[in-house]
Amino acid sequence: xxKQALYTSSSKLKLIKKVGLFILFTFSLLxxxxxxxxxxxxxxxNITEQxxxxxxxxxxxxxxxxxxxxxxxxxxxxxxxxxxxxxxxGSSTTQSFYVPNSYKWxxxxxxxLNLWYNNCGVDGLKIKNLTTQIENTKFINPAYTIILFDPxxxxxxxxxxxxxxxxKKFVKEINLFKSVIIPFIRSKENSNIxxxxxxxxxxxxxxxxxxxxxxxxxxxxxxxxxxxNKIVKMNNSIPIFISAPTPYGNYINNNGIDxxxxxxxxxxxxxxxxxxxxxKIACESLNIFFIDGYSLQKNTDLFYDAxxxxxxxxxxxxLLINKKLxxxxxxxxxxxxxxxxxx
Numbered sequence: 001x002x003k004q005a006l007y008t009s010s011s012k013l014k015l016i017k018k019v020g021l022f023i024l025f026t027f028s029l030l031x032x033x034x035x036x037x038x039x040x041x042x043x044x045x046n047i048t049e050q051x052x053x054x055x056x057x058x059x060x061x062x063x064x065x066x067x068x069x070x071x072x073x074x075x076x077x078x079x080x081x082x083x084x085x086x087x088x089x090g091s092s093t094t095q096s097f098y099v100p101n102s103y104k105w106x107x108x109x110x111x112x113l114n115l116w117y118n119n120c121g122v123d124g125l126k127i128k129n130l131t132t133q134i135e136n137t138k139f140i141n142p143a144y145t146i147i148l149f150d151p152x153x154x155x156x157x158x159x160x161x162x163x164x165x166x167x168k169k170f171v172k173e174i175n176l177f178k179s180v181i182i183p184f185i186r187s188k189e190n191s192n193i194x195x196x197x198x199x200x201x202x203x204x205x206x207x208x209x210x211x212x213x214x215x216x217x218x219x220x221x222x223x224x225x226x227x228x229n230k231i232v233k234m235n236n237s238i239p240i241f242i243s244a245p246t247p248y249g250n251y252i253n254n255n256g257i258d259x260x261x262x263x264x265x266x267x268x269x270x271x272x273x274x275x276x277x278x279x280k281i282a283c284e285s286l287n288i289f290f291i292d293g294y295s296l297q298k299n300t301d302l303f304y305d306a307x308x309x310x311x312x313x314x315x316x317x318x319l320l321i322n323k324k325l326x327x328x329x330x331x332x333x334x335x336x337x338x339x340x341x342x343x
Contacts, residue, residue, distance in 0.1 A: 034175035044071045051098060058310030063098050070140075073101055073119035077140060085116040085140055089133055090148035093244055093307055094121030096314060103311050108318025109325060115144075127224065131231055138235045144329070145237040146321075147228070148293065149279060150244035150307065221275075222282040229288050240289040240328060243276040244307075245296035245317060291324045293317065 044067040051063040069076045072087075073095070088094050088106045096104040096119070106119040120137050127149060134145065171177050225241065232239040276294040283290035296302070302313025309317060 031174065031176050034179065038175045038179055045069055046076075053098070056098070056304045056310070058304045058312070059098055060100065060311075063100055065098075066101055068118070070118070072137075073104065073106075073121075074117045077118070081116050083114060083116045084143040085118075086110060086113070086144040086146065087118045087120050087137055087140055087142040088146045088148065089125075089130060089137070090121045091125040091150055092121065092123040093150045093309070094148045095119065095123055096121070097123065097308055098304075099309065099311065099314050103314050105309060105314040105318035105321065108315055109146075109321040111319070111322050113322075113325065113329065121148075130228055134228070134231050134235070138237075141235075142237050144240060145232045145235075146240045146242065146325075148242045148244055221278045222285065225279070225282045225288065226286050229286055238289070240291065240325070241279065241283055242291045242321065243279050243294040244272075245293050289328050291321060291328075293321065296320055 046067065046069050048064050048066040051065075053059050053061050053063055065073070068074060088109070094106065096106065099105075101107065104119060106117070106121075110117045118137075118140065120133065122133060125133060130147065137145075172182065229239050272294060276292065280290055280292065282288075296317055302309060302316055304310040304313075
């Protein structure tokens, strides 16, 4: 190789190094800047998100979800509200993914109650993280705090953390990734709406290999519910806990999928029923109002995937909760109110 060629090659390497260092420096600066000040944070205030639905026949083709001035769903918040306020907490089943505001089950649940209402559900919110969300919403000063408990796995109420570092989870919490990079990547994906991306052939193979292991009694349920109960009451709010409904049995949806068998999105009936019974017993012993949402008819015609309501399911579940809420709210509270049967 000639001296000229060596010089050219060396110059190119130096240029590549300089460009690489510049990119690394710029990226690091962006990371730091977004941690100090995230210009895209809380940008859902008073905006409407629109989704194109070409896949789920049980939902509208154009779906609009409007957020209020505090980034939740429902009426705007002011300090001059005179009506009693009610909020709903939970994960995506509470938030009612891809269901328009007027058809969310929480909207039906407060029908004819003359209450100020907000749906404060957060996608992916784990039960063990509910206390943080209660603190985040206490400025609303709700008279009633209604929480839908929807366990995604048997250990959701147990305070155990995986000791191994979770790099994927860590990256998702970095503001630059959370606010810019991940949303950009998702916007470019060639996929239709639907909260769970399910490959049924893969799920069926997994399902066929799985065995039914009896679920042990979750001794942490009462402890965790009591912790949440105390925090809600400290905020001068009345807690009302709801167990989540879920389809089960040999039900086939409109796409020919037996969604009761999707193990990564839904526990089998026995596990949900045991969880429901444990919640009920814990609430009775802790003087907490409990609504048996699990008792909703198990029919996949009411769900668009293994955990989330379609329009019909949202309405039916919401009206079920509405009936129970009216019974609770219209009763005069006494020291022994927990002895009354609200089921």
